[in-house]
Amino acid sequence: MPKEYVHKTALSEVLLTSWKETAPDVHVVTAEWPRAHAFYSSRNRLHDPLLLVETIRQTIPLLSHLAYQVPFGHQLIWDHFTYALEPGVLRTETAPTEIELRIVCSGIKRRRGILSSLTMDVEATRNGVRLGTAVARFTSHAPAVYRRLRGAYGDAREAMARAVPLPPPVAPRRVARAQYESVVLSPTDTRNRWQLRADTTHPVIFDHPVDHAPGMLLLEATHQAVHAVLHPLPVIPVGLSAVFARYAELDAPCWIEATIIGQEGEVGEPGTESGVGTGADSGAESGTESGAARTGSSGLVHVRVTAHQNGRELFTATVEARPLVPEPRMPPNPEYDG
Numbered sequence: 161m162p163k164e165y166v167h168k169t170a171l172s173e174v175l176l177t178s179w180k181e182t183a184p185d186v187h188v189v190t191a192e193w194p195r196a197h198a199f200y201s202s203r204n205r206l207h208d209p210l211l212l213v214e215t216i217r218q219t220i221p222l223l224s225h226l227a228y229q230v231p232f233g234h235q236l237i238w239d240h241f242t243y244a245l246e247p248g249v250l251r252t253e254t255a256p257t258e259i260e261l262r263i264v265c266s267g268i269k270r271r272r273g274i275l276s277s278l279t280m281d282v283e284a285t286r287n288g289v290r291l292g293t294a295v296a297r298f299t300s301h302a303p304a305v306y307r308r309l310r311g312a313y314g315d316a317r318e319a320m321a322r323a324v325p326l327p328p329p330v331a332p333r334r335v336a337r338a339q340y341e342s343v344v345l346s347p348t349d350t351r352n353r354w355q356l357r358a359d360t361t362h363p364v365i366f367d368h369p370v371d372h373a374p375g376m377l378l379l380e381a382t383h384q385a386v387h388a389v390l391h392p393l394p395v396i397p398v399g400l401s402a403v404f405a406r407y408a409e410l411d412a413p414c415w416i417e418a419t420i421i422g423q424e425g426e427v428g429e430p431g432t433e434s435g436v437g438t439g440a441d442s443g444a445e446s447g448t449e450s451g452a453a454r455t456g457s458s459g460l461v462h463v464r465v466t467a468h469q470n471g472r473e474l475f476t477a478t479v480e481a482r483p484l485v486p487e488p489r490m491p492p493n494p495e496y497d498g
Contacts, residue, residue, distance in 0.1 A: 165225050166218035169368045175215045185265040191215045193257040199364040207250040209397050216282055216294050228275040235306040237299050238375045242401040245292030260285050275300050316369035320360045323410040327355050334391045335384035344381045352389050356381055356414040373408035382465045382477045385418040399480035406474045414469045422462040459483045
């Protein structure tokens with residue numbers, strides 16, 4: 161798909177490949193995931209769940225422009241977003257991954273004949289196998305309306321120029337990342353509380369100038385906070401329900417907090433050696449970073465993540481994370497002497 165339709169300036173970041181309307185307000189969109197993405201990197205031979213989220217995010221401008229005739233220049237803002245996925249279907253393979261999204265649009269509202277809000281119910285499949293579902297609600301604002309809404313923060317380039325200095329990152333292994341450049345959390349003196357790292361030079365998160373922290377940055381921070389609060393237990397987020405209440409501005413620190421709110425199955429108690437971590441950096445490694453892993457059949461951990469700025473809550477999400485366990489290894493063959 162043309163990059164303009166998914167609001168990207170880098171063609172390499174376009175994941176969508178086709179679109180068709182199969183019935184009124186029912187759409188089928190296809191996508192192709194690279195075997196290895198520069199930012200949404202695979203781990204434990206599983207695609208990053210946020211690759212699915214970014215795929216769905218790209219359908220918001222695509223359908224807005226192609227199916228609902230929203231003019232270019234209008235701002236599309238998330239209200240709510242949820243997803244639930246089957247992690248086993250995220251397996252990486254030697255070839256790119258083909259994804260199909262069936263999207264049913266509802267709650268369609270227009271202002272002066274132009275789309276103002278819409279809800280998408282999404283079912284994602286991979287080679288005919290159910291990958292997951294999602295619900296996304298967004299609003300659309302004409303440029304003049306958006307300028308009035310944002311006031312002094314409406315100029316994207318000025319907002320990025322006023323961004324707070326980038327604080328140091330936490331250790332990548334604690335947030336399931338391989339490189340410091342991919343870390344979006346900075347440590348603080350308070351356990352399970354971090355400062356958001358909004359690197360306005362990041363080629364993926366800040367693909368183009370924006371006047372606030374993008375929703376995908378907040379969702380990435382959410383996933384990283386889940387990994388950090390459960391470290392060293394290796395997990396994969398399999399469900400999320402998020403509400404975007406206010407804009408996260410770039411010119412003031414934004415604080416991310418995570419709290420374990422529930423556990424299912426036998427994963428141990430928080431802080432125990434066999435259970436979930438407490439957020440303290442023990443230096444322990446999970447043992448699955450470079451090897452294959454599979455998802456446990458039980459032991460879901462529920463984590464609440466919130467973002468605050470200037471004493472106000474900006475964003476809240478509840479995440480379901482499933483522990484990963486190593487793939488069983490074949491025992492050595494005593495008859496083999498090679």
